[in-house]
Structure formats: structure tokens, C-alpha cells
Amino acid sequence: MRKHIILIIISIVLSSCSIVPIWNIAKLRENPFESAIDLSREGHIIRQNVKDGALEVENIPISLTPGSLISIPLITDVHVGRSDSGVEELEYEAFLSFLENGDYPFLINLGDLVDQGRFDNSDIIRFYSLVANKVNGNHIYVIGNHELHDESPERFDTLLSAMHPGKETSRMARYTFGPLSIYKLDNSLGAFGKEQLEYLEETLSKDESEYKIFIAHVNVATGRTGDHSFVITGMSDQREVHRIMRLMDEYGVSLLLTGHHHKGNIEYHYTGSAGEFNAASFHRRDTLTDFESKGYFYILEIDTLKNEIRIVQYMSQSAQKTGEVFTFPLS
Amino acid sequence: MKKAKCLKRISALVLFLAAMTSVSAVSWKVGTFLGARYRSTSSSLFSYGAFAAVDDLSFNFSAIGAEDFAATLSYDLKVGKTIHNYFTIHTDNVPGEGGFSTLSYLFSQHFKSRHLFFSYALGVQGGISYSPFSPPFFSLIPAYDLRVGFCLSPFSLSIYTTTAMSETIEWKMVLNSGLSAVIALSEKQSVFVDTFIVLDNLMDVSNYLLSGWALRVGYAYKGGAL
Numbered sequence: 001m002r003k004h005i006i007l008i009i010i011s012i013v014l015s016s017c018s019i020v021p022i023w024n025i026a027k028l029r030e031n032p033f034e035s036a037i038d039l040s041r042e043g044h045i046i047r048q049n050v051k052d053g054a055l056e057v058e059n060i061p062i063s064l065t066p067g068s069l070i071s072i073p074l075i076t077d078v079h080v081g082r083s084d085s086g087v088e089e090l091e092y093e094a095f096l097s098f099l100e101n102g103d104y105p106f107l108i109n110l111g112d113l114v115d116q117g118r119f120d121n122s123d124i125i126r127f128y129s130l131v132a133n134k135v136n137g138n139h140i141y142v143i144g145n146h147e148l149h150d151e152s153p154e155r156f157d158t159l160l161s162a163m164h165p166g167k168e169t170s171r172m173a174r175y176t177f178g179p180l181s182i183y184k185l186d187n188s189l190g191a192f193g194k195e196q197l198e199y200l201e202e203t204l205s206k207d208e209s210e211y212k213i214f215i216a217h218v219n220v221a222t223g224r225t226g227d228h229s230f231v232i233t234g235m236s237d238q239r240e241v242h243r244i245m246r247l248m249d250e251y252g253v254s255l256l257l258t259g260h261h262h263k264g265n266i267e268y269h270y271t272g273s274a275g276e277f278n279a280a281s282f283h284r285r286d287t288l289t290d291f292e293s294k295g296y297f298y299i300l301e302i303d304t305l306k307n308e309i310r311i312v313q314y315m316s317q318s319a320q321k322t323g324e325v326f327t328f329p330l331s
Numbered sequence: 332m333k334k335a336k337c338l339k340r341i342s343a344l345v346l347f348l349a350a351m352t353s354v355s356a357v358s359w360k361v362g363t364f365l366g367a368r369y370r371s372t373s374s375s376l377f378s379y380g381a382f383a384a385v386d387d388l389s390f391n392f393s394a395i396g397a398e399d400f401a402a403t404l405s406y407d408l409k410v411g412k413t414i415h416n417y418f419t420i421h422t423d424n425v426p427g428e429g430g431f432s433t434l435s436y437l438f439s440q441h442f443k444s445r446h447l448f449f450s451y452a453l454g455v456q457g458g459i460s461y462s463p464f465s466p467p468f469f470s471l472i473p474a475y476d477l478r479v480g481f482c483l484s485p486f487s488l489s490i491y492t493t494t495a496m497s498e499t500i501e502w503k504m505v506l507n508s509g510l511s512a513v514i515a516l517s518e519k520q521s522v523f524v525d526t527f528i529v530l531d532n533l534m535d536v537s538n539y540l541l542s543g544w545a546l547r548v549g550y551a552y553k554g555g556a557l
Contacts, residue, residue: 017536017537017538017539018537018538018539019530019538019539019540019541020538020539020540020541021540021541022371022531022540022541022542022543116537117537145532145535145537145538148537148538149535149537149538150537189531189532189535189538189540190531190532190534190535190540191371191531191532191540191542192371193371194371194372197371197372221465221468222468222470222503223460223468223469223470224466224468224469231470231471231472232534233534234470234502234503235502235503236501236502236503236504236505236531236532236542237370237371237372237501237502237531237542238423238429238430238431238458238460238501238502239370239371239372239399239423239425239428240371240372241460241502242425242428242429242430242460242462242464242465243372243428245428245429245462245464245465246427246428246462246463246464248464249464268465269466270464270465270466271464271465274464
């Protein structure tokens, strides 16, 4: 009787979720990193409308000249619409004013903008467009696991399809901004997959950009300095983790930015010149456990004169500096 | 001269017989397998391996092409008729990129009726990962094994889900589910077919990732006290 119950439980769990083969993560006709999007030349005006699942976007030319200090706002895990126990109301007026006053060229969002796949929540489009229009329309949006909940990855692709017409996917891409190359990766299912890793290495071997960073949602390296990802969250296939580390070392990638973990604020220094920063969530949750965040955003300062990357922490609700700065070498 | 040679031969024979006698007092098993194994970091699908066991101590080696090597040493401390305590050391390596090693303990119980068998195991696994490109990292995860099957001589079939098989030990918790069929060719020899899939991203609950699969055929020979 006991074994029947166990088999029934396993069947119920398996039947209540979808199973995605890893070889479908980057089942693409072409290498998504090959053709880069120039963030100094391509801008957008984002309307607060969605038509047939796609954001209404007006693509506009811009002309920006990167300086020796490139400052980029960084957010993750906003979870617009999340309302379960302890989650504080999402407040971002101070954040919008901060962006307005800062003249930032673009913004990086490490994913989980939505909560439980609820793209139909109009507050999501409102947040995305209001933030985007403060940064030349270049709200670089990484796909997270919540973007997949109850939805297919194609829903995410469709949403952003008008930003870069002709691009096969919005989940993986390469952006350039002067000497900087930013690789947007998809590990929303907890893995990169063979095809994405091969496309990535193929492009890295030809990329002559002086500086490179990776951005992804799920935390890659886990288990240092007593961080909680020792037990929960993080990628299961340590071979893929080591593959990413080798690629970063071999091709001069300075930094991997990740989210997902919520608690965040974790520095991993891989080699002397490569590392990962796991950012804390933008949304705030008041909880007795120590697995959540008081709500932060960051300014990523890429300082080409001092050859360092500084990640300056701010409170998301008040847009006030906390005094915390995380530093990585710029290789 | 002749006497010395004769004495040497007798000594050698005595040692050989002593060895055979001691081996026959324990049960032992050796085997090998060939097959296919999909991993996202391997360009090869070709997998192969070998295993050996002496009484309650077992060793397993497996590889995918020349890219991914794993070895496991496990000791089963039996208590009574149904209780097993598994202590396992595992190591996994991809040359040039790094690897990880784990230490685990699982408490297990095995039940058998006339044609049916069932076992479960629950425990914990600690891991350390190493790479030329980073300092070590650590993990701590639950470990489990669940098997149910039937046996109708010379054939037995089981379905299982596990994190404890050598080829299925991972850094974080995944769900490996498979099917194993064994045909006993004789009291000592058997052949088996085994297949499993790997489901990752379990913490997400909404979307599991089919991150790997394996299919292998193998042969086992057992001897000693059967």
C-alpha cells in the first residue's frame, strides 16, 4: 500500500508541471550572440500597450559616446504583482526619479520581473515601460524562471519581439556599448544547454571587445562564505558551471551577474580576474527567515581608467545609498 | 636445486589455494556496461563503465567518451534483515575544467515478498567542487533512492528514482528515474539493460528540465559464497 501511495504522489507531481528537454533551450536557426545590438545607436520609445502579446515599441536612433566610466543601473527579481505573506508593496517612484536624474545609457534587469508567469498584469508593462523610457528604451531584460511559469519561453520572445525585429529570440543576445560586450544568457530552466554553450564559445572566440560581461538569471556558482545557496537555489550541473568559469577565464570575461536567489549580495571571485555577483531582489519581503531581501538596486560602475568594476548598492524603496560597494577587477 | 624448485612450487600452490579459499568465503561480483549517455557538456554520447563488489563494499567506474569520468566507492552496513546504511564517496571529473567529490550517507530498508521487492533510502550528501578556474565551492543536499520491482526467475524488472547511483550523483538535487531489467543466464552470470532520464530544476516545480538520459547494456558475474 505504501509503495502505491508513493507512486501516486510522484505521478501527481510530475503531471502538474511541464518537462522541457534541455536541447530545446537554444533550438535556434542561428547563433543568437553573433550579431550584436549596439546600445549606443539603437534606442526605443516603449508604449504602455501590448498587441498580440508584443510590446508596442517605436525604434529610434540615438547617439551616445561611452566615457571612461560606464554607469549602468542593475535590478533583479522585481516580481511585479507578488502579494504573498510578508511581501511589501512595490514602490518605485524614488527609483524612477533616480533614473531620471542620472542620464544612464541603459539598464540591466536580471529577470523575474513577472510573478508566476502573470504577463497579463498591466503593472508589469507599466513598470517595464516607465523604467525603459528613462534609459533610452534599453531595458535589457533577462529571462527568469518566473517568466516561464505557466507559459512557454515563446511568450517572452513575443513580448520583446518589436524591440529587435528579425531577431529569432529575445532570450539570448549580445549587446555592445563602446568597448563593452554584454552577453545575455538564458539559464531560466537551471541550465544553459549544449547548444547555447557552443554558440557562446563560438562568438567569444571572435569577439574583440576590450571588456566582456555575462548576465543570467539563476545563480551559477553556489556555496561560499556560508551563503544560503549552499543548500537551495543554483545550478545542478556543476560541469556547466565549470564550463562557464573556463569560458570566462579563457576569453577575458570579467563578471557574471545573476539574480534568482533573492537574498543576494554575494561576491564570488573565481580567478584573479573573473567573478560572479549575485544581486539581491528589488522587491522587499519582511520575513523571519533569512532567505529574502530588504529590496535593493545597484549601479554597476565600469571604470576603464582604474580597471575595476564597482557595484554600488541602493535601497529600492528610497533610492538611498547603503554604503555597501562590491568590487571586481576589470580584465 | 631440484628440492628448492619443488618447495617453491608447493608454496605457490598453497598460496593460490589459500587465496581461492578466502575468495570463495566471501561473495563477489564484477561487471561492465556499454551504452549511451547524454550530457550537455559532453560532445560524445558513448558511455562505458565497470563495477566490482566484495561482500558489502562496491566500486563503480563510468565515463562518457574521454570527457567525463566518475568513480564511486560505497559500503553497505547491514543491520538485521531489512536495514542498510550506505556510506558513499563519489568523485567526478571533466579533464581541463574541474570536478566535484561527494560524501553521502543513506539509511535504507529493503523489503521482499515472493515476487515483489521494494526499497527506499533517505539521507544527505555533502559536496566539494574544484576547478582550475575557481576556489572550491560547497553543497549540501538531501539524497534518496526508491525502487520497486518484481522478480520471476530468471527475469527481474524494477523502476527506480534515485540520486545515489554513480552516474546520477549531482551537485544539487535532481530526479533520476529509470527502468532496469536483469536476466539471469545462470547462477553466476547475468545481463542487464538499464535506462534513465534526469529531471533538473526541481525547485521550480512549474517547469522541470529533462537534462539528460542514458541507456546501457551490461554483464555481471558473481562468485564466492552465493
